[in-house]
Amino acid sequence: MKVKFISNIEIEKPNNLLKIAKSARVKIKDSCDGKGKCGKCIVKVLEGTVSKPTKQEKKLLGEDKLSKGYRLACEVEVMDNAIIKLVNK
Numbered sequence: 567m568k569v570k571f572i573s574n575i576e577i578e579k580p581n582n583l584l585k586i587a588k589s590a591r592v593k594i595k596d597s598c599d600g601k602g603k604c605g606k607c608i609v610k611v612l613e614g615t616v617s618k619p620t621k622q623e624k625k626l627l628g629e630d631k632l633s634k635g636y637r638l639a640c641e642v643e644v645m646d647n648a649i650i651k652l653v654n655k
């Protein structure tokens with residue numbers, strides 16, 4: 567059985583996804599404190615306009631995962647409405 571929670575938050579744009587999650591009290595693992603080094607803050611961008619992948623994301627996730635929408639929350643700037651799936655719990 568699965569239960570899906572959906573929550574909306576209004577933000578200033580653009581804004582860092584990990585900071586948005588923290589302000590919304592959505593728990594995303596961040597072992598390196600948002601420095602783009604641990605890869606723990608992985609999320610999946612299902613819809614929306616976000617920044618292009620950074621060097622750290624390319625290094626930690628690779629082109630295959632990036633092409634499927636996986637991103638590092640600490641590296642992503644949200645530019646407009648977005649739907650984000652939490653991957654690590």
Ligand code: FES
Pocket residue numbers: 595596597598599600601602603604605606607638639640641
């Ligand atoms: S918090 Fe470590 S890579 Fe994002």
